[in-house]
Amino acid sequence: MRVLVDVTHPAHVHLFRHAVEAFRERGHEVRVASREKDVTTDLLDAFGIEHTVLSRKRSGATGVVREWSTRGARLARLAAGFRPDVVLSRLNPASAHVASLFGVPNVVFHDNEVAGLLDRVTAPFAEVVATPAAFDRDLPTEHVRYQGFHELAYLHPARFTPDADRLRAAGVDPAEPYSVVRLVAMDGHHDAGSDGFSQGALAALVEGLDDHGEVYVSSEADLPGDLAAHAMPVPAEAMHDLLAFADVYVGDSATVATEAGVLGTPSVRYNPLDTEMGNFASLAEYGLVQSTQSEREAVETALGLAADPDAGRRWRRRRRDLLADNIDLTSFVVELTEEVAAS
Template identity: 65%
Template sequence: MRVLVDVSHPAHVHLFRNAIGEFERHGHEVRVASREKDVTTDLLDAYGIEHTPLSSKGSGAVDAAREWTGRGARLLRLAASFDPDVVLSRLNPTAAYVSKLVDAPNVIFHDTEQAGLLDRVTTPFAEVVCTPAEFARDVGDNQLRYEGYHELAYLHPARFDPDPIRLTDAGVDPDEPYTVVRLVEWSAHHDSGTAGFSPEGIRELVDRLSEHGAVYITSEAPLPDDLAAYAAPVAADAMHDLLAFADGYVGDSGTMATEAALLATPSVRYDPYDSQMGNFETLAEYGLVESLTDERAVIERAVDLAADPDAGSRWRSRRRKLLGEKVDVTAFMTELAAEVAGE
């Protein structure tokens, strides 16, 4: 079969990369439409995935409208020439509309309850909308709930084995204590009107965590000069290795909080807008992610975990329970794509 995969964000690379490999190993033809945003194309290159960049992220509403209009036209040309049997995407109206225009079923993977308008103008055009079982909303008759998370498409033990050599080559000692801090840019469509850590909060967090080991910051925005020395030294495609050997994670990224949790790394998530997301409610029930709305509480809890020598063993036990109840999402994805495509 011919599979078209739309990748417009770094998280999409991780979600689909193992499925792309499986499709190719089974002799299927794959085309990847990419977008120059953050490290999206760098990750695709690092994983050896051939792709066609269709647009670049700009700044502001005017640039966004211009980008997505142009991207839609270019995606339509690509799809028309490729003639896909199935289109895989995250929640992306452009991919959904193009799929309809070329008469190819679109399988959407969706896990963000706060998507709002984007959700309503996209999901009706999809053949299947896959959501985690815990997803807090019904999105239509084409919704398919599954026992897993997007992050288990690439962090399930069947798909990922952390490599300490990649860390030592970058100057990180996996046997010494360290914490990973993630700072997001808060510019996504569902982030309007919100903000992450304050500059003062970040500096206090880093200072206090440094008393318990190294601190590595990964940030979407450039770090100020006084924090630049804390920038994580590993390549973008080694970030999961860094998380896997970390003694703790703290940040305002929901994706990375989930990734840390699924790697049994004690995880504290700063959620300033108190989002009601089924994934995090379930991960909290497993005891794998602690989501807090107050910056002061986040700092105190992260420091407490960094000072707790038994936190890691508790998280590993909780992870084992979760993995016994969830699926290999890549296997689910490839089987579903073949079914929808009529293979």
């Protein structure tokens, strides 16, 4: 079969990259459409995945409309030449609309109950939408639930082994204590009304963590001068190696909080929005991610974990419980896509 995979965000690269490899190993032809947002194309290049850039992220309501209109037209041209049997994407209106236009099924993976308008203009056009079992509502199309998380498509032990040598080559000693802080730009459709960590809270967090070892800060925006010394020491494709050996993670990124949790790294998520996702209710049951709407509580919790010599052991035990209950998602992505394309 011919599979068109649409990738518009760095997290989507990780979600689908092993599936792309598996499709090709199984004799399928794959075409990847990409978008210039953050490190999306850098990751695709680093993993050796050929791709066609169709658009770049624009800011403001007018910019967003212009980008997605252009992207839809370019994706339609790509589909016309490739003639896919199935389109695979994360929640993405351009993919759903183009697939519908060409009369081919769109398989959508989705895990965010607060996607709002994006959800409403995408899901009705999809052939099937697959979500984690913890997804806390029903969708207006065929809705398949699986026992797992998007992050287990690439961080399940069947797919990922942390590479200590890669860290050492970047000057990071995985045997020494260190913390990872992640800051997002808070400009996503689901981030409306949030400013993320305040400068005061961020300064207190980094200063406090620095008492317990190195602090590495990953940010979608440029770091202020006083944090420049804490900039990420590894390339984007090595972020998960850095997370896996960290003593604590704290940040306002939902994805990275989940990644840290499923890797068994003590994880604190600052969630300033008055909404919650089913994934985090499930992760809280395992004790793998601690979420709070209070930045003061996020800072205090992270500092407490950094000072706790037994925290890592507890998280590793909890991770074993999670892995016993949840699937290697890549295998499910491949099987579901093949099933839908053949029907």
